[in-house]
Amino acid sequence: MATLDWMTEAPFKFSKVLIANRGEIACRIIRACREMSLASVAIYSDADNDPLHVEMADESIHLPGDDLASTYLSGSAIINACRAVGADAIHPGYGFLSERADFAELVEASGIIWIGPSAKAIDSMGDKVRARRLMAEAGVPLVPGAELVDSGDLSELMAQLHARAAEVGFPLLLKASAGGGGKGMRAVDGAGELDSAYLSAQREAQSSFGDGTVYLERRLISPRHIEIQVLCDTHGNGVHLLERECSIQRRHQKVVEEAPSPHISESLRNEMGAAALAAAQSVHYVGAGTVEFLVVEGGFFFLEMNTRLQVEHPVTEMVTGVDLVQEQFRIGCGLPLTLNQEDITPRGHAIEVRIYAEDAANNFLPATGPLSLWRPPVGPGIRLDSGVREGDEVSIDFDPMLAKLVVHGSDRARAIERMRGALTDFVILGTTTNIEFLHDVVSHPSFVEGDTTTDFIEQHWPSGWSAQAEDSVAVIAAASGEKWGLYLEEVGESSGDLVDPYNPFMTLSRNFP
């Protein structure tokens, strides 16, 4: 295959990308491949039923099995799939194998180009105690904390724990170094709880991660979750692409993200951007990555670095105009960044919401069912990243996120108005979704004020959210549908007739508010 024009100068050429993922992110990456004239390969398992990403890709390969371990999480099955179809690059997307250092290593050892950071960088950032040490050396502000040195003498260790805790101050968190998802983490309010909290965190970390290392960190009160997007090339250049505000979460998962953050000043943005770049460059980071910070009055502190593309990357794309996936491909073949830091300025405001198949009125329980009707909103400044289409079935086999709805407006107030309109117009019937809940979140006076913290949902809906509708209209509509037999597919006497879309009489009396 002839080298693509844009790749002529690149040291590491490739032409066919296997996307080791599914759903909306696979579709997103396939679109970038198309625009860059790269061939795309989708993978699918027995649990997939004619999925959209397979339809969109140039070709696809079946990984036998209906469990994740033998399909989307099997490094060897994916390498074999690359060999079978002649793919010379792998894009991991997010989740699945995207942050597995051993997989990155396997890909590179197989002579396939890995669209992501080195195994070493993934590994360094994956271990929290090691990451903290690296960040301290690089001058990145850390949440005040301390490590423990286990000499094997328990009473000595407990004395050390109390001494370090007194230095860090209460309330504090005990965190597993190998941790994630809240496992091996304990909140401690006073010295009295320290011993038992330490022992249980240590046990949980050992059984969950095979590494019982626990460290101490001061617990910040009502922090905001703000993250910085970075891009680094193989030539030592790096830029940051401003921040994303991701404070609104349910069950520790983000629900609404926006850029820029309504909370930070130009000077804080520059400081955090510089700190994020220092963090990335301290591990010789290559590709797109995100440095997460907790921000409180008077300071920001390094939380962790995600060594992959983030779910919420579109809000950054909307305000900077940079296509992050295309940049990943350029960096992947060894081209230098063409962006300078001065080129990157925010334009307007972007908001993303995650559309989940779940029942927001019932503890956000995942929902399943057919997507009998799927009518996404269209209009100026509206983007939908979706992995499904009308007629698909939502099953329990995969993540319940159906799509990400992103809007752009000239300022935050207009972006909010646009999002409210887009959510009102978004019709999904056949499966319960969180669309109405999201509408109520972005319409809430506190959200409009920009008062977003990580406990927003618990604070404003302490006894849970409930749906509202004009019941009499719904019942009359159902009765009309029943009377006219609309479920029989064809309508009335004109059934089967071709509709002339250019007939002006078709639209003459139609008037939608």
Add this chain to the structure above:
Amino acid sequence: MKQFVNERDGEVWIVAVVDDDGSLRPFTLRCAGDDVPVGDLQITQTQSADELLLERGGVSERILLTKVGDVWWVHHAGRVSRVRVVERGSSSLSGVGGLTAPMPGKVLTVMANVGESVDEGQPLVVMEAMKMEHRICADVAGTVTAIHFSDGDQVDQGATLVEIEQAE
């Protein structure tokens, strides 16, 4: 006259519509036995089987709808409702037992008279139990020979409410 159950709160609705030259006007709307004012509104079809127009106060509002099994999914003004269709006399609404009380409760309305001839599935008694309305419908076509309770009476589970002599 079919019955409709709002899946969110379990309320039972009765809607009677009249087809007025291609547009439907509801003339009776009843929720949990109480009349609900209908107002001046009408429903018209569109070129799409998934879409209806609600016209009221000189404004058209768009309704999208689709039926999955027995349930209508209705999208109106950014909100989704699920409305289950229940045929008259169906066990899912009237409970078990046909002409006997499915559970202890109160008789709300007796809708038939002794000597009246009734069709199969015709509602005879509406009763309330566990805050839910239950319709007791004729299990066969025939003539009502006895009614053992009247409006407001308390009944025990399994009590015979109405007797029908089956038509030849």
